[in-house]
Amino acid sequence: MSTELKEFLNAHPDVQTIELLTTDLNGMVRGKRVEREAIRKVYKDGFSLPASVYAVDATGTTVEASGLGMDTGDADRICRPVPGTLTLVPWLEGRAQALVTMFETDGVTPFPADPRQVLQRVLGQFQTLGYAPVVAVELEFYLVDRERDAWGRLQPPVSPTTGRRMNSTQVYSMDDLDDYDAFIQEALRMAREQNLPADGVIAEYAPGQFEVNLHHCKDPMMAADHAIMLKRIIRHAAREFGLEATFMAKPYIDQAGSGTHIHLSMLDDQGQNIFTAEDPEQHTPLRHAIGGLLKTADQSQALLFPTINSYRRLSSEIYAPNSKTWGYDNRTVAMRIPSGDAAAYRVEHRLAGADANPYLAVAAVLAGVQYGLTHKADPGPAVVGNAYEQDHENLADNPRDALRAFEKSAWVQETFGTAFTSVYAACKWGETRLFEQQVTPMELDLLLPYV
Known part of the structure; x- marks a missing residue:
């Protein structure tokens, strides 16, 4: 068990649930929750999330053109907690959170579509x-x-x-x-x-x-x-x-x-x-x-x-x-x-x-x-x-x-990176078409009665 996790659990015996958080391309927080008894394994081995979590549009739907959806069987990758980010959730008793970042299935190679890994690459x-x-x-x-x-x-x-x-x-x-x-x-x-x-x-x-x-x-x-x-x-x-x-x-x-x-x-x-x-x-x-x-x-x-x-x-x-x-x-x-x-x-x-x-x-x-x-x-x-x-x-x-x-x-x-830019562009072209294909209330107000 990591020293950070051990000290945190000892200091907060009331914490029963830990939220594991990442962000999609739009900065929306996504992830999963685990109970106290499972968090030790997460810190030791990581946990699985589908790679498509970084290939969703504003509706939360996987953009298949990204290549991270059905083309790969919606396959998982390995997420690991980010050291130093384990903290209490101030608005819920008995709840904690940690940021996570994604790696390839070997658990070592950074996953290129994770925005956090993109920043790490630039750094x-x-x-x-x-x-x-x-x-x-x-x-x-x-x-x-x-x-x-x-x-x-x-x-x-x-x-x-x-x-x-x-x-x-x-x-x-x-x-x-x-x-x-x-x-x-x-x-x-x-x-x-x-x-x-x-x-x-x-x-x-x-x-x-x-x-x-x-x-x-x-x-x-x-x-x-x-x-x-x-x-x-x-x-x-x-x-x-x-x-x-x-x-x-x-x-x-x-x-x-x-x-x-x-x-x-x-x-x-x-x-x-x-x-x-x-x-x-x-x-x-x-x-x-x-x-x-x-x-x-x-x-x-x-x-x-x-x-x-x-x-x-x-x-x-x-x-x-x-x-x-x-x-x-x-x-x-x-x-x-x-x-x-x-x-x-x-x-x-x-x-x-x-x-x-x-x-x-x-x-x-x-x-x-x-x-x-x-x-x-x-x-x-x-x-x-x-x-x-x-x-x-x-x-x-x-x-x-x-x-x-x-x-x-x-x-x-x-x-x-070419992998990230390909995924990002596919998702943003999909979102652009999604919004452009909507009929707005103004169109109905101004055109419906007269055209």
């Missing part, structure tokens, strides 16, 4: 640079009322303090934080219980929208683990207060979208930040890193925009970047250098939607930076002023263009 490549990445993740999300409005649409929640429904944009509002302080404190309590470094919550740019910040982490894999666990906490904390929390990229078409913002700095072998500079816009390593992120943005966009809803977030002038741009202390660009102490200079990558799988988003960012530093990529001039009002090269505004760029990229194949 292995990144190590050749000789720098240590430091990553922090910010997650935006909405609280919504569990009841829909008279037309069946989402609506902001009713304040438990004032009894009024939120209906205005009050960015950084302290009153909004006060109104939902009980929810926020419960979410932060749960985070502390799972040792997650959640260090702040702010009211964002729309009614019911909030952002929670995770502290920077010298282990990018751990930073992604924390993001997965925190998303789950926020959803469960919301339920305790009769609310729903959603990480959809664009739940309201007329309000701001939600993003996953990834902050990245890099340390040399002396522990010094290589992005430190008196003039960040002229600093060579920082410019090359940003250049790589911009040069690879088209090719990796499909990883950062996993659903058709992701692309609805690209509305102009609501702080979602829709062009390949960068700048200093500028929230209208894709790659922002936040202001502050020069020793803490970093890149804030603002492209990914809140619906992105954190493992794949962090992998895309690290891979882009590696490309930039290796190829000395030039990002061009920094944007000054409102990028939305200027002429810049745009990102794809639909999944078809993004998937085409993803599939035809030799860099994507080499960086993320």
